[in-house]
Amino acid sequence: MRGNTSDTEPDIERVPWDHVELTVGEVAARSGVAVSALHFYERRGLISSRRTSGNQRRYRRDVLRRVSFIRVSQRVGIPLARISEALATLPADRAPNVRDWERLSRAWRTDLDARIEQLQRLRDDLTDCIGCGCLSLSRCVLANPKDALGQDGPGPRRLLVDEPD
């Protein structure tokens, strides 16, 4: 267990809340993310920690917002690599402030809007398709979206002339 020793307790009034460090287990408990995932994020450079003399991780409190941002971003559908890039734009010299987080959050709006629109189009097509009951490769918008017809990548792609199927 880890707690304040009664002997060496620092003058708590003089230590700003921001400077109270967290163990990996505390971050896990408070963020709902497994310790193994935190280690993983750290290896990937998404979060970082100070090490104690005994090689244990100690996190600044703002790691909670970082982890929070990571999870929210994942829900938006952003891969870790892109989340990592976004986090890399945060100032290195100071703890990120509200405006920093706002900027990053705003950046995902575009992605999210695009994904929602895409799914809505898919839903409309699916609705039509339920009506036509087709899924025909030569006729159905759903079965045969434009992007399946060429110009994107190697390999044979619908080279043959359409015939009834």
Place this chain on the structure above:
Amino acid sequence: MRGNTSDTEPDIERVPWDHVELTVGEVAARSGVAVSALHFYERRGLISSRRTSGNQRRYRRDVLRRVSFIRVSQRVGIPLARISEALATLPADRAPNVRDWERLSRAWRTDLDARIEQLQRLRDDLTDCIGCGCLSLSRCVLANPKDALGQDGPGPRRLLVDEPD
């Protein structure tokens, strides 16, 4: 190459279109799916084939609709395992008809609606969050969705009392 020999050509008028079989390469070309993926789907039981005397795959034409259904389902975000279950409900004795496909497509509507709604809620929350700039674990709807608070799976989950962060 594979084509009709002029000698043994069957009376084409007497062979319903449905009975014309396809090679794996033809299915790949017509569906836009790689041969390796078709093999993969077959191993997973999503599609099936007859084998020629020389052990080559021959597909019934309705495999095209199956593959089509698989790709559409994937776009909806359904994992292969569930697609497989859905396909397993198709009649084994006859080729699926329009109504069969309609039933399956309709089933995904619910999923799609749910996913869209979820993303829209996320977008709304993100908008709020941009306004509040928070991502605070103790206050932000985004950072702290209900489902992070317990009852779903093992492991410690936000066991500590909330403190300012």
Place this chain on the structure above:
DNA sequence: CCTTGACCTCAACCGAGATTGAGGTTACAG
């Protein structure tokens, strides 16, 4: 008959996003 492209199997590998386990250390409460 020969060449060539399409086909076959099986195993290994990829990348994303982690989790699990072995083997060992640290830190704190009693």
Place this chain on the structure above:
DNA sequence: CTGTAACCTCAATCTCGGTTGAGGTCAAGG
């Protein structure tokens, strides 16, 4: 001082949805 929970590293393993490659067969055109 000791017990033990929490921590450490590193490698292996997992799921998902495939791709790649080696080594070999099949089938059709010339």
